[in-house]
Amino acid sequence: MAGTVCSEHPVSTDIAALAAEALRREVWLTPKPGLVDSANNGSHSDMDLPLFLRSIDAITPWLHQFFTLGQQDFLQPSQGMLMRIRPTGLACEQAMFGATQGINTHKGGIFxxxxxxTAAGRLIGQRRLLTRNRLCAEVAAMTQGLVERELQHCRQPVSAGERLFVAHGMTGARGEVQSGFLTLRRHVFPYWYQESHSERRSLNALLRLMAYNPDTNLVARGGLSGLRFVQDYARRLLNTGWQAEDLQQMDNALIARHLSPGGSADLLAIAIMLMAFPQ
Incomplete structure (x- = not known):
C-alpha cells in the first residue's frame, strides 16, 4: 500500500487505512517502555492491547470522513479547516469512548x-502529489495560531494540556501540529533509515521521541523530573546502542515509576504514516 501512496493519488479509504495501520503498528510494536504492547500493559492499569485494537476499529471510519471533508473543501482557506472538521473530531472521540467504555486510548492520535x-484530502483535491513536507506544511497552515488562541489566551485552564502550558509553557499536541510536526522532522525522519529492519526503525524512532519530545503525558504523571528521567534514559541508550533487552529493562523502570510516554507513542504512529510518503 505504501508504494501506491508514493506513486499515485490513492482513494480516501487508502488514506484512512494507512492511518489506521499506523495506529496498529504502533500498538503491536514490542517492547515499548511504559506503553501498552503485545507483552504487557506498560504503566496502565486500565488499558490493554485488545482495548486499543477495539479503539482503532471504532476510529477508522471517521478517518475516512476527515479525508472526505478535506477533499470537499480543498478550495477553502486552510485556516478555516480546523473549525470545519472539529465536529467530526468530537464524533470520532465519542466513537472511541463508546468502544473503550470511556477510556482515552487515542484522543491525541485522533487530533x-x-x-x-484532512490535509491529504485537500492536497489530492488540489491535484498535488502527497509528500511528507506538503502534508506537514498543510497541517501547520490549518492550525496556524492554535497555540495562541487556545493556550496563551486561556484564562481559566481546565484540561491537562492547558494546565501544563500555564505551569511549564508546554504546548503539547497543539504545538506539534502548529509546527508541522517539527519534532518528527528534526529528530526522527533524518534518522529513520539508520536501521535496516522495520521493527528496529520504529523502536529507534520511539527512543528518539522519548529522548527529545517534551511529552506532556510524562509531565502529567511524573512532573518535570519524570520527563527528565525518560529523556536521559533514552539518550543513554541511543548513545551506547541498544537491544530489545535494554528496552525491556527501561520498560520495568518506567512501570515502577508509573511513567507512560503516550505523547511519543502518538507521534510514532504519525511518523509511521508519514514515512509512507516521499519527502
Missing part, C-alpha cells in the same frame, strides 16, 4: 491523524 487525513 493529529484527523488533521493529516
Amino acid at each position: 493529529s491523524l484527523g488533521l493529516l487525513c
Whole structure:
C-alpha cells in the first residue's frame, strides 16, 4: 500500500487505512517502555492491547470522513479547516469512548491523524502529489495560531494540556501540529533509515521521541523530573546502542515509576504514516 501512496493519488479509504495501520503498528510494536504492547500493559492499569485494537476499529471510519471533508473543501482557506472538521473530531472521540467504555486510548492520535487525513484530502483535491513536507506544511497552515488562541489566551485552564502550558509553557499536541510536526522532522525522519529492519526503525524512532519530545503525558504523571528521567534514559541508550533487552529493562523502570510516554507513542504512529510518503 505504501508504494501506491508514493506513486499515485490513492482513494480516501487508502488514506484512512494507512492511518489506521499506523495506529496498529504502533500498538503491536514490542517492547515499548511504559506503553501498552503485545507483552504487557506498560504503566496502565486500565488499558490493554485488545482495548486499543477495539479503539482503532471504532476510529477508522471517521478517518475516512476527515479525508472526505478535506477533499470537499480543498478550495477553502486552510485556516478555516480546523473549525470545519472539529465536529467530526468530537464524533470520532465519542466513537472511541463508546468502544473503550470511556477510556482515552487515542484522543491525541485522533487530533493529529484527523488533521493529516484532512490535509491529504485537500492536497489530492488540489491535484498535488502527497509528500511528507506538503502534508506537514498543510497541517501547520490549518492550525496556524492554535497555540495562541487556545493556550496563551486561556484564562481559566481546565484540561491537562492547558494546565501544563500555564505551569511549564508546554504546548503539547497543539504545538506539534502548529509546527508541522517539527519534532518528527528534526529528530526522527533524518534518522529513520539508520536501521535496516522495520521493527528496529520504529523502536529507534520511539527512543528518539522519548529522548527529545517534551511529552506532556510524562509531565502529567511524573512532573518535570519524570520527563527528565525518560529523556536521559533514552539518550543513554541511543548513545551506547541498544537491544530489545535494554528496552525491556527501561520498560520495568518506567512501570515502577508509573511513567507512560503516550505523547511519543502518538507521534510514532504519525511518523509511521508519514514515512509512507516521499519527502
